[in-house]
Amino acid sequence: MKTHPQIKLSCIIDDDIIYxxxxxxIIRNKNLSEKLVIFRNGEEALMYFKSNLNNFPTTSFPEIVLLDLNMPVMDGWEFLKKFRKLKNNNDFSTSLFVVSSSIDPYEINKAKSDSIVTDYLIKPVKMDAFEKLFRIAASS
Structure with missing residues (x-):
């Protein structure tokens, strides 16, 4: 089994329990991340990031974020807008991947053109694609 740099903390922001x-x-079986935090909407995730800013840099931020676009309370687009402000005003590094079932070219291009989005993946995502994006995030 190949070893690769492991992510210390990763984050999923998605309301789809099955996904x-x-x-x-996959993360557990492939040993891709030491810890994982999960949020069902953008508001929960944003509150987590904001609360951790008070303890930064002693508190680590997720090195990788997997963000869905369509969620209740605060969707992925609103989260991106607020997260961008948070990231621009603070010095932390996070690779953010939009993971959505939307194949709408407008949404794909809008997400990919956002400066804080590393890439856009369409659900369902294959296991090797997850391994690849964790390797990318670990090496950046």
Whole structure:
């Protein structure tokens, strides 16, 4: 089995329980991340990031974020807008991947053109694609 740099902390922001459980299993089985935090909407995730800023840099931020676009309370687009402000005003490094079932070219291009989005992946994502994006995030 190949070893690669492991992510210390990763984050899933998605309300699809089946998808979240599948990704959790892949991350655990492939040993891609030491810890994983999961949020069901952008508001929960944003509150987490904001609360950790008070303890930064002693508190680590997720090195990789997997963000869904369509969620209740605060969707992925609103999260991106608020997260961008947070990231621009603070010095932390995070690779953010939009992971959505949307194949709408407008949404794909809008997400990919956002400066804080590393890439856009369409659900369902294959296991080797998850391994690849974790390797990318670990090496950056």
């Amino acid at each position: 979240v459980n599948l990704v959790k299993k």
